[in-house]
Amino acid sequence: MRYxxxxxxxxxxxxxxxxxxxxxxxxxxxxxxxxxxxxADIAAAADIGTRTFFSYFASKEELLFPESDHRxxxxxxxxxxxxxxxxxxxxxxxxxxxxxxDNDDLTDRLAALRLRxxxxxxxxxxxxxxxxxxxxxxxxxxxxxxxxxxxxxVRAGALVGAFVGAVTGAxxxxxxDLPEHHDPKKLRAVVEEATSVALEPWMAQxxx
Amino acid sequence: MRYxxxxxxxxxxxxxxxxxxxxxxxxxxxxxxxxxxxxADIAAAADIGTRTFFSYFASKEELLFPESDHRxxxxxxxxxxxxxxxxxxxxxxxxxxxxxxDNDDLTDRLAALRLRxxxxxxxxxxxxxxxxxxxxxxxxxxxxxxxxxxxxxVRAGALVGAFVGAVTGAxxxxxxDLPEHHDPKKLRAVVEEATSVALEPWMAQxxx
DNA sequence: ACGATATCTGCATTCAGTGCAGAAATGCAA
DNA sequence: TTGCATTTCTGCACTGAATGCAGATATCGT
Numbered sequence: 059m060r061y062x063x064x065x066x067x068x069x070x071x072x073x074x075x076x077x078x079x080x081x082x083x084x085x086x087x088x089x090x091x092x093x094x095x096x097x098a099d100i101a102a103a104a105d106i107g108t109r110t111f112f113s114y115f116a117s118k119e120e121l122l123f124p125e126s127d128h129r130x131x132x133x134x135x136x137x138x139x140x141x142x143x144x145x146x147x148x149x150x151x152x153x154x155x156x157x158x159x160d161n162d163d164l165t166d167r168l169a170a171l172r173l174r175x176x177x178x179x180x181x182x183x184x185x186x187x188x189x190x191x192x193x194x195x196x197x198x199x200x201x202x203x204x205x206x207x208x209x210x211x212v213r214a215g216a217l218v219g220a221f222v223g224a225v226t227g228a229x230x231x232x233x234x235d236l237p238e239h240h241d242p243k244k245l246r247a248v249v250e251e252a253t254s255v256a257l258e259p260w261m262a263q264x265x266x
Numbered sequence: 267m268r269y270x271x272x273x274x275x276x277x278x279x280x281x282x283x284x285x286x287x288x289x290x291x292x293x294x295x296x297x298x299x300x301x302x303x304x305x306a307d308i309a310a311a312a313d314i315g316t317r318t319f320f321s322y323f324a325s326k327e328e329l330l331f332p333e334s335d336h337r338x339x340x341x342x343x344x345x346x347x348x349x350x351x352x353x354x355x356x357x358x359x360x361x362x363x364x365x366x367x368d369n370d371d372l373t374d375r376l377a378a379l380r381l382r383x384x385x386x387x388x389x390x391x392x393x394x395x396x397x398x399x400x401x402x403x404x405x406x407x408x409x410x411x412x413x414x415x416x417x418x419x420v421r422a423g424a425l426v427g428a429f430v431g432a433v434t435g436a437x438x439x440x441x442x443d444l445p446e447h448h449d450p451k452k453l454r455a456v457v458e459e460a461t462s463v464a465l466e467p468w469m470a471q472x473x474x
Numbered sequence: 475a476c477g478a479t480a481t482c483t484g485c486a487t488t489c490a491g492t493g494c495a496g497a498a499a500t501g502c503a504a
Numbered sequence: 505t506t507g508c509a510t511t512t513c514t515g516c517a518c519t520g521a522a523t524g525c526a527g528a529t530a531t532c533g534t
Contacts, residue, residue, distance in 0.1 A: 066531080066532080067530095067531065067532090068480075068481080068530085068531055068532075071530095071531090072481090096519090096520060096521085097520080097521065097522090098520085098521095106482080106483085107482065107483040107484070108483085108484090109482075109483055109484065109485090109522095109523090110481085110482055110483065112521090112522065112523080113481075113482080116522090117521080117522080118520095118521070118522095180396065181392075183396055183399075184389075184392030184393060184395065184396050185392060187392065187395035187396060187399065188388060188391055188392050188395065191391075191395065191434070191438070194435055194438075195435075195438060195439070195442075198435060198439065211439050211443075212436050212439050212440060212456055212459060212460070213436075213459065213463055214439075215435040215436045215438060215439035215460075216432040216433070216435050216436040216459065216460035216463040216464060217432070217435075217463055218435055219431035219432045219433070219434050219435020219436065219438075219460070219464075220428040220429075220431050220432035220435070220460075220463060220464040221428075221431070222431055222435075223427035223428050223429070223430055223431015223432065223434070223435075223464075224424040224425070224427045224428035224431065225424070225427070226399070226427050226431070227402055227403075227406060227423035227424050227425075227426055227427020227428070227430075227431075228420045228421070228423045228424040228427065229423075230399070230402075230403055230423055230427075231403070231406065231419050231420050231422075231423035232420060234403075252420055252424075255420050255421060255424060256420075256423075256424035256427070256428075259467035259468050260467045262467070274500080274501075275499095275500070275501085276499085276500055276501075276511075276512080279499095279500090280512085304488090304489065304490085305489080305490065305491085306489085306490095314513080314514085315513065315514040315515070316514085316515090317491095317492090317513075317514055317515070317516090318512085318513055318514065320490090320491065320492080321512075321513080324491090325490075325491075326490070326491095
């Protein structure tokens, strides 16, 4: 899962410290809560200077989204790997399903924590939404490029926005009257159910 | 446009100060930029203590969204005022078109400033997205309530999310291309295109 | 081993935001 | 109007995120 393979000592060290920061933060956020954990605490737990923290992550929130580029890249790859007869909608569905949109691998600890903090901490939610919008834009750009005759840039933006918006809107609803359920299996099932409901109107059209 | 009509002296004064804060901030943000304007500057310009600022607005960003409740309320009212034969989609379109979604009255100064800062300042964008998501949830809840047989809560969330997401996504695209050119006609056309992209799949379901 | 270069770290600083307690203003009743 | 209760304002002290800077440290390539 991690690629410390062939790099500089420098880069390997850096990756190790980075991971240590994420781990430490996960631990501390779970134990003491997001707000009551300071950047200084996290840095100390990973045994680096407080100042140095900010050369790894631009802000405290960033710590919760360590591989956001990675996911976008996966979606972009999925678009690039389209078949000759695929419609934009089909490709988009596949790209977003594979990469999870915002229904993550709910199995791992950080993802679960992140999901909880997105609900509870405004600053985290704000950052998550920014990242989402950013990802949308990139995906839309690639989709438009992949289907030049069928989509201009504006329509691509609208289409991707509609998809992601629908899923987000539906998931939001099922999440809010779901208590503190930390059962990841159940959560995942609920999210997937909401996703398929959200995308249902498009699925009917597959033939067009 | 403003209701300083019949109130306590206390409340009138409070409203006046609040407005003074918004005005002062608008002025200062335009002149010096958002980041380089401190809360202390704004408070001083409105002639109140720095500490007091935070009893009017919970944060510096909040200053840029003074009537966000108002807009949601308008949408909710529009839903309540539905006709007997309206479909959910029709009502939603009317509710959001009337109230502007996020294609504001580009006429007034604060709205224009806000739009610019949403693009330029991450913190502001984050807050804007939060407010938007919040509004979506409320509208979806009311829509589901207004059409109990045709929409469950999850589907309502998806529908509203698709609509708002599409418009946001499309507008985003045109905004990044044309730097400052806020041609209202063009924008209107984009919004309509996004609307049709987002809602077309839902139209088939009208009968259901 | 050595110099060039990148990274780390402490220090000082700015600024947003909060809690508190006393001062000031307002509302209300007589 | 006066007096009293309640709300609001304000300064003060404090926390914590984030940034700039400059000197110490570590790594790289040779």
